[in-house]
Amino acid sequence: MKIGELAARTGLAPSRIRFYERIGLLKAVGRQANGYRSYADDAVLKLKLITTGQRVGFSLNELRALLPSDLDNWAHGDLLDTLRRKVQDIEALQAQLTQNKAHLIDLMAQIEAKPQDMDCAANARRVLSDMRFAETDSTVANKAEG
Template structure:
């Protein structure tokens, strides 16, 4: 099939398909004498796998390492290991995001607990002092590195 049909069937743009070909993710491409690309039917499946893997957080390099030369020769152990590692990465990210969310909710609570008799600037100093304690005088660059 030609690139236009593959683009329609895969939902990807021709430029994206050519990019995947150029970086070696889409390999089963035949060139006609006129220079037109001809793609096998399995190209739709490969492009779907690439999109699915990217959606799950795999980098293009990780996908390249996992995709077999053809869909008949998967490396079971490598695939299962990569999927297991990605699940662990996601769990680590979820834990970090949960900590960040809890921290932000705490900051919101502190801001919302502003006494009626102080202005926003004074409240900001009050909140920062409570959150950072003795670190309140710490330079901003150091605060960015601090894990909350």
């Protein structure tokens, strides 16, 4: 099939398809006598795997390592191991985001707790000085534990 049909079947721009081919994610294709690229039917599946992989957090380099050149020779165990590691990565990221959110909520609470008689600049200094102290305490605690 020509690149236009492949683009229509996958929803990808022809330039994106050529990019995936150029970086080795999509197998290089043959050319017809008129110079047009000619893609095999499995290119649709391969491109859908690439876009799905990106959507769930795989980088292009990870996908290059994960996807076999021939989809019929996919190592089931290796695939599952890679997917499990990605789930662990996502869980670690979720934990970090939860911690970041808690810090931001605490910071907002500190800013909102501005005493009535304090101007914004003084409140900012108060909050910033508390932040530095809290960071120092957690750094000292972490060093003491480790």
